[in-house]
Amino acid sequence: MAEDKALTSRAADFSAWYNEVVQRTELADYSPVRGCMIIRPYGYGIWELMQRVLDDMFKATGHQNAYFPLFIPLSFIAREAEHVEGFAKEMALVTHTRLIHGPDGNLIPDPSSKLEEPLIVRPTSETIIYDAFAKWVQSYRDLPLLINQWANVVRWEMRTRLFLRTAEFLWQEGHTAHASEADAQEEAARILGIYRTFQDDWLALGVVTGVKSPAEKFPGADRTYALEALMQDNRALQCGTSHMLGQNFARQFALRFQAENGQEEYAWNTSWGVSTRLIGGVIMAHGDDTGLVLPPRVAPIQAVIVPIYRNDEERTLVLEKAAAVAGALRAQGLRIHVDARDTLKPGPKYYEWERKGVPLRIEIGPRDVAAGKLMLVLRLELAGEARKQALPEAAAIESVPALLERYQRGLLSAATARREQHSHRGVSSYQQLREIIEGSGGFVYAGWCGSAECETRVKDDTKATIRVLPSEEFRTPEAPRHCAVCGREAAAEAVWARAY
Numbered sequence: 126m127a128e129d130k131a132l133t134s135r136a137a138d139f140s141a142w143y144n145e146v147v148q149r150t151e152l153a154d155y156s157p158v159r160g161c162m163i164i165r166p167y168g169y170g171i172w173e174l175m176q177r178v179l180d181d182m183f184k185a186t187g188h189q190n191a192y193f194p195l196f197i198p199l200s201f202i203a204r205e206a207e208h209v210e211g212f213a214k215e216m217a218l219v220t221h222t223r224l225i226h227g228p229d230g231n232l233i234p235d236p237s238s239k240l241e242e243p244l245i246v247r248p249t250s251e252t253i254i255y256d257a258f259a260k261w262v263q264s265y266r267d268l269p270l271l272i273n274q275w276a277n278v279v280r281w282e283m284r285t286r287l288f289l290r291t292a293e294f295l296w297q298e299g300h301t302a303h304a305s306e307a308d309a310q311e312e313a314a315r316i317l318g319i320y321r322t323f324q325d326d327w328l329a330l331g332v333v334t335g336v337k338s339p340a341e342k343f344p345g346a347d348r349t350y351a352l353e354a355l356m357q358d359n360r361a362l363q364c365g366t367s368h369m370l371g372q373n374f375a376r377q378f379a380l381r382f383q384a385e386n387g388q389e390e391y392a393w394n395t396s397w398g399v400s401t402r403l404i405g406g407v408i409m410a411h412g413d414d415t416g417l418v419l420p421p422r423v424a425p426i427q428a429v430i431v432p433i434y435r436n437d438e439e440r441t442l443v444l445e446k447a448a449a450v451a452g453a454l455r456a457q458g459l460r461i462h463v464d465a466r467d468t469l470k471p472g473p474k475y476y477e478w479e480r481k482g483v484p485l486r487i488e489i490g491p492r493d494v495a496a497g498k499l500m501l502v503l504r505l506e507l508a509g510e511a512r513k514q515a516l517p518e519a520a521a522i523e524s525v526p527a528l529l530e531r532y533q534r535g536l537l538s539a540a541t542a543r544r545e546q547h548s549h550r551g552v553s554s555y556q557q558l559r560e561i562i563e564g565s566g567g568f569v570y571a572g573w574c575g576s577a578e579c580e581t582r583v584k585d586d587t588k589a590t591i592r593v594l595p596s597e598e599f600r601t602p603e604a605p606r607h608c609a610v611c612g613r614e615a616a617a618e619a620v621w622a623r624a625y
């Protein structure tokens with residue numbers, strides 16, 4: 126069967142490997158509309174698990190979900206000057222509301238249905254949300270206002286890749302209003318922390334956090350905090366952003382409140398988001414030449430049970446045991462699938478579930494049933510963990526949750542070690558910076574004078590950008606003294622990389 130053909134290896138063509146993994150593990154598919162994607166059940170299952178975890182984290186920190194419209198009046202987006210510049214080139218517009226048959230019988234927009242003011246399909250919702258906030262907030266007692274929405278957004282991208290860059294994608298966008306700058310700043314930092322916990326402890330990405338340079342920040346924000354992960358081709362993936370918006374939007378949307386001292390003041394806003402692009406990050410951070418490698422906490426199937434039998438008698442015996450084991454594992458809160466298909470032999474089943482990244486396989490044959498044992502096989506061999514082990518049934522069942530947790534942590538350790546192995550610190554000359562970026566790639570930690578000129582020069586010469594000015598814990602102990610590009614005094618250490 127064509128489906129059994131091996132994947133292109135990562136070393137041969139990382140991009141081809143990625144596309145094959147996405148399609149052949151049935152995560153997503155192309156759509157008739159160029160640049161849009163169909164998220165298939167296996168991919169959507171991962172997204173649902175991600176949503177559940179994040180949603181709980183947001184609610185535990187006082188946020189509530191709401192929903193705002195898909196369409197935004199065109200005039201709204203024009204109000205914040207930087208904001209419109211940032212999004213103008215990728216905007217989908219609604220201009221008509223009705224179709225009629227044209228002279229050739231084909232359908233055309235009815236000229237009489239032309240909207241007086243066109244609507245944009247939201248690329249992000251700051252404008253429409255702060256317009257609503259302005260109506261809801263009168264006094265400092267109405268603050269903070271902590272809202273999140275789960276939604277789709279549209280950014281008309283020309284060069285698209287499934288999950289990583291698509292015209293329409295799914296995300297959450299948080300929007301908050303606060304009475305003081307300090308409160309808003311604290312919120313932006315709190316969300317960065319939530320994202321980091323999620324991306325490290327659930328997705329095992331091993332992210333680096335920091336603040337964006339002015340050229341890379343969100344259009345309309347005072348400051349953008351970001352999380353960057355290193356993919357296996359040594360390119361960076363921005364995994365989430367948290368923006369301190371200052372009073373920029375509050376001023377444009379008259380989001381004012383009466384302060385405790387009776388004065389009218391503008392509120393302070395934050396916005397923050399992560400998207401389905403994180404699924405692309407998981408694929409590229411952990412996958413191997415066999416296929417997907419999923420962290421157990423976001424794996425739709427955490428363990429697959431494969432029964433082994435040669436005749437009906439064995440089949441009955443083994444399936445009965447498989448059902449019992451599945452029940453015992455589900456009772457521990459695990460997501461279990463029993464692959465009872467008679468149309469496939471165990472070998473091809475193993476291969477299929479390995480390709481789909483299922484963390485653990487449990488094999489049960491007639492001899493295992495007779496001996497009261499189960500064979501546990503992890504998707505990957507990780508440091509300090511045997512890939513295969515045969516254990517007495519009760520002990521095996523009991524051991525699975527902890528085994529999956531160790532595997533989860535093992536993936537994070539491996540991703541973090543990989544990231545550090547490809548992080549080049551103390552890079553002090555421009556030649557060295559270029560050689561690394563144009564050679565092996567990875568994160569280049571180097572001094573930066575703070576000028577847009579130096580940032581632009583690197584981008585023009587190498588396509589690398591400043592991913593973040595790293596948070597303290599990621600900085601090189603000995604701070605760089607000079608800008609690696611121009612040699613002037615360094616204002617900060619920067620992490621440079623080519624990025625998705």
Ligand SMILES: [Zn+2]
Nearest residue numbers: 574579608611
């Ligand atoms: Zn410089």
